[in-house]
Amino acid sequence: MAGCGDPPPSEYPTQQVYVEDTTLGPGDVFDVRVFRQDDMSGTYSVSAEGTISFPLVGTVEVAGRTPAEVERTLRERLADGFLKNPQVSVLVKEYKSKKVSVFGEVKKPGTLLYSEGMTVVEAVAQAGGFTDLARKNAVTVTRTLAGEKTNYTVPVQDIGRGQADNFFVRPGDVVFVPRRLW
Template sequence: MPVGFKSRPIGPLALVLLAGLWLSACAPQASVSGYEQLNDEIREELQLVGLGVGDVFSVSVYGEKELSGEHQISPEGTVDVPLIGRVEVQGKTPSEIARVLEERFLAGYLKAPYVSVYVKQYNSKKIFVLGMVRKPGTFPLTAGMNVVEAVTMAGGFTETANANFVVVTRKQDGQEVRIPVPVEKISKGLAANLDLKAGDIVFVPDRLL
């Protein structure tokens, strides 16, 4: 006679555990390609941000190695560049700085200068709010500023903003760390806010993408 096993009814606690396991298995996971796309979008938008005191950028002059190098913006908002001397750069974007340098080099020094500018460090005490906000840009960091306040300073969300998938990019121990911040839930008291640090990048994605 075969040996049978008597089944037992599943209790409510077991049902909850099984449901949790099923939901976690079915939940969508963040893909590597998704983060790579986010990185590209952030880098593109940072090219539209003006630099400030203490920021470090490199200058590459095509075919002129001795004119290339790194520069840190002085407290006066300037840098000293070989051949052309002191240049006012505070508040200018990397592409604007490149154009200014090309114009200065062209004025009696080089025939057809081609200049590239790459930001190495954002050291000025500011934060960046980019993506689907009404007034993206750079904002001064104040003590205790959080993500919700930063979005408000940037004019609030646009109509297509994905408010529950805001991402804060932060330098930590020499590496970039991504921190998801569900701003819509925060505004409803369903999640904790996040205080910002100097150099943080608040990125609001488009829910239509």
């Protein structure tokens, strides 16, 4: 029965040592609060062009920028003739531009919204869990970093049972659950 066994798991990163990518992208939703300016405070969605339209200052480029960079830009533009020493805060509600794909032998294959600290077990669970034909300890996660793809063989069933180290997914990862051979 040696041919039916699962492949050995890859050596994979087991800690979430990676700095989260907090830059904004199209579809992301965030709140802007301007202290003592309720009419300017509100929820904004990043357009397909990567911009928002903000009261008094007009169109603001936000795609590829962090919330802190957007705060600084809004503060500078509001201080330029509109408000004296404005205090601005930006809080991201949803990163719709950051996704993880899960396909293969899961009940609801597709694309999921990435959430900070998401594990491969959570990604499979959000995709409806394994089908009856899933090869649960032979899951492949494909990650592209600086244009280079790396494949990891991840023992998801063992992770779920506490028998293997967790695997943290990142935005852009592709999780593939293969079919059992028998």
